[in-house]
Amino acid sequence: xxxxxxxxxxxxxxxxxxxxxxxxxxxxxEIFVFERGGFVSFANCGLPYYIGGIIAPRERLxxxxxxxxxxxxxxxxxxxxxxxxxxREQRLVEVRNCQxxxxxxxxxxxxxxxxxxxxxxxxxPGVDLPGVFTLRLLEDADRIYRWLEDRQVTRAVVVGAGYIxxxxxxxxxxxxIAVTLVEAADQVLPGFDGEMVVPFYxxxxxxxxxxxxxxxxxxxxxHNSQLAVLAGGKRVDCGAVILCVGVRxxxxxxxxxxxxxxxxxxxxxxEQMRTTDPNIFAVGDAVxxxxxxxxxxxxxxxxxxxxxxxxxxxxxxxxxxxxxxxxLGTAIVTAFGVTIAKTGLxxxxxxxxxxxxxxxxxxxxxxxTYYPGSKPISMKLLYDPAxxxxxxxxxxxxxxxxxxTDVISMAIQKGGTVFDLxxxxxxxxxxxxxxxxxxxxxxxxxxNICRGDVEVVHWE
Numbered sequence: 086x087x088x089x090x091x092x093x094x095x096x097x098x099x100x101x102x103x104x105x106x107x108x109x110x111x112x113x114x115e116i117f118v119f120e121r122g123g124f125v126s127f128a129n130c131g132l133p134y135y136i137g138g139i140i141a142p143r144e145r146l147x148x149x150x151x152x153x154x155x156x157x158x159x160x161x162x163x164x165x166x167x168x169x170x171x172x173r174e175q176r177l178v179e180v181r182n183c184q185x186x187x188x189x190x191x192x193x194x195x196x197x198x199x200x201x202x203x204x205x206x207x208x209x210p211g212v213d214l215p216g217v218f219t220l221r222l223l224e225d226a227d228r229i230y231r232w233l234e235d236r237q238v239t240r241a242v243v244v245g246a247g248y249i250x251x252x253x254x255x256x257x258x259x260x261x262i263a264v265t266l267v268e269a270a271d272q273v274l275p276g277f278d279g280e281m282v283v284p285f286y287x288x289x290x291x292x293x294x295x296x297x298x299x300x301x302x303x304x305x306x307x308h309n310s311q312l313a314v315l316a317g318g319k320r321v322d323c324g325a326v327i328l329c330v331g332v333r334x335x336x337x338x339x340x341x342x343x344x345x346x347x348x349x350x351x352x353x354x355x356e357q358m359r360t361t362d363p364n365i366f367a368v369g370d371a372v373x374x375x376x377x378x379x380x381x382x383x384x385x386x387x388x389x390x391x392x393x394x395x396x397x398x399x400x401x402x403x404x405x406x407x408x409x410x411x412x413l414g415t416a417i418v419t420a421f422g423v424t425i426a427k428t429g430l431x432x433x434x435x436x437x438x439x440x441x442x443x444x445x446x447x448x449x450x451x452x453x454t455y456y457p458g459s460k461p462i463s464m465k466l467l468y469d470p471a472x473x474x475x476x477x478x479x480x481x482x483x484x485x486x487x488x489x490t491d492v493i494s495m496a497i498q499k500g501g502t503v504f505d506l507x508x509x510x511x512x513x514x515x516x517x518x519x520x521x522x523x524x525x526x527x528x529x530x531x532x533n534i535c536r537g538d539v540e541v542v543h544w545e
Contacts, residue, residue: 088113091402092178092191094168094338095199096120097127099369099391101149103197106399108158114403116160117191119180121167124223125151130388132226133249136233137256146223171196171342173362195364195402198339198352199395202332202370202386207244211305216312217326220249229327238262238324242314244302245329246273251285251420253327254294258421264294265323267316269301269330274418277425278432281465281479288421295321302330332386334371347373349384356408358398366402368394375411377498378429378476379438385412413477415494417487426490429477429497430467443470445503445531445541449523451485453515460484464527466493466503473502473535478527485523492524503531 088111093100096118104118118125126149134140151162163180169188170179177192204219206212216236218229232238239262243253246268257264266289272279273286273296289296300317305326307313314321334351345353345361351373358366370386372394390412400407417426435442445466450459462482468475478493480486496505506528513520521529533539 086113087115089402090115090192090194091117091197092168092193092195093118093197093199094178095201095369096125096162096164097122097129097199097201097369098388099201099395100197100199101126101154102392102395103199103368103399104154104160104162105158106396107402108160110399110403110405116158118154118160118162119166119168119178119191120162120164121183122222122224123164125149125154125162125164127223129221129223132220132223133252133256135226136230136253137259139256139259143227168338171338171365173342173365176364193364195366197398197402198360198365198367198371199369199391200335200338200371203335204328205331205333206328207302207330209302209304211307211312212328214305214307214312216324217305217328219328220253221332229325232325233260233262236324240265240321240323241325241327242267242312242321242323243327243329244268244314244316245331246270246296246298247275247329247331248416248418250329251418253329254289255420258292258294265297265314265321266294267297267300267302267314267321269299271299273298274425276414276416276431277427277479278465281463281481282425284423284481285420285425288423292421297321332370334373334384334386336371339367339371347382347384349373349382351384353382356397356410357401358394358409359401366398368398374409377411377413379440381438383412383414385414387412387414387416389415410498413494413497415490417490422483423481424483424486425479425481426486427477427479428490428494429475431477431479432465432467435467435476440476441470442467442476443531443534443541444468444543445527445534447523447527447530449521449526450519451482451523452517453519456515458484462486462489462523464489464523466506466527466531468503468531468535470535473504473531475501475503475506480523485518489522489524489527493527503528503535507532 154160165183181188304315352367369391376383397407397409415428460483465479467477
């Protein structure tokens with residue numbers, strides 16, 4: 086006997102996770118997943134590394150197949166099927182088979198939207214030319230891979246110096262392709278504070294990457310069977326262009342159904358991941374949630390929050406008490422041997438929000454200096470000068486960046502202060518850390534400032 090009929094729109098991170106969790110909680114639910122692309126549950130964070138040849142064979146990107154979902158979970162997944170309309174009154178969705186063009190309807194008791202995000206394409210001439218790509222889906226990676234192979238591309242332009250942009254640059258260089266990196270902002274990784282990303286510039290130069298900062302894309306033109314990129318008053322000839330200028334929430338279906346869309350463009354949900362329709366949930370890159378530091382609405386398209394949101398939605402659908410508290414935007418990226426990570430507010434974000442803060446910097450070794458291979462970690466803390474409550478952190482170095490950022494992320498989630506970092510007990514052996522870990526050192530420096538033990542002068 087069917088206990089409930091659940092229809093899920095989107096079968097990648099959020100949708101697939103929600104479906105699997107639902108089945109674990111309810112053996113009698115009828116679960117249908119409709120995915121308009123050709124793959125489900127694939128590792129889109131690994132796409133640049135597939136293009137660069139690090140991840141091979143391609144099948145390693147496929148975490149699970151529709152057949153596996155059917156055989157292991159009794160979940161019906163239809164790829165190449167797009168949900169085109171939601172009838173909230175009748176509780177049914179209209180679905181189009183993208184290959185045959187045939188449409189049909191499917192009723193639901195509960196609907197879960199996980200449509201993800203779509204790449205931003207700059208509104209400039211030439212973005213639709215052959216050889217110009219975005220990178221979001223496995224199909225996108227396949228097209229880029231084939232183009233680079235078939236055309237024997239020797240120079241490429243990457244537009245956008247964010248996470249995906251830097252990863253693409255590194256992987257193109259790994260393929261012995263000369264790269265020009267174009268960025269409209271005055272720094273790489275604009276989500277970080279400018280001084281924290283400086284080590285990347287030497288690395289990019291060492292790998293002969295031409296960097297054009299403060300250079301918004303103005304046009305792409307065909308040129309002698311190749312392409313010419315016009316940006317910041319300069320012209321770059323190349324064989325391929327990869328647009329990595331960000332993504333925006335995919336809310337076309339939700340908007341047409343009359344669900345509330347927030348000011349940041351995402352679907353509004355509560356702590357249980359419900360939309361403004363109690364029978365419709367939404368998870369993943371398409372939703373707006375609360376920022377744990379500011380308490381304001383934010384939009385953070387990251388895989389970790391999407392997975393946790395999917396679990397919360399499944400729990401609530403099955404009657405279990407669960408809630409999604411919010412996000413810090415904890416993220417990490419590495420390129421050319423340098424790793425940078427952040428959690429919570431950057432200084433730029435704190436200034437934008439009008440939040441009072443103090444900042445401190447610390448520089449300490451990843452592990453005991455007498456043990457071979459010790460590398461420095463540079464950390465920046467933002468905290469409330471009144472009580473030392475941590476607002477955000479950034480760290481950059483060659484090793485151990487993830488661990489330190491994760492520790493501080495957890496501290497922020499628990500309302501921790503810089504004084505808590507002073508006392509944090511962390512594992513130590515000379516290969517892995519120091520008796521006074523970089524997290525402790527960051528706490529000592531910030532704590533000294535909060536207590537008035539030292540006078541701080543910043544270089545600005």
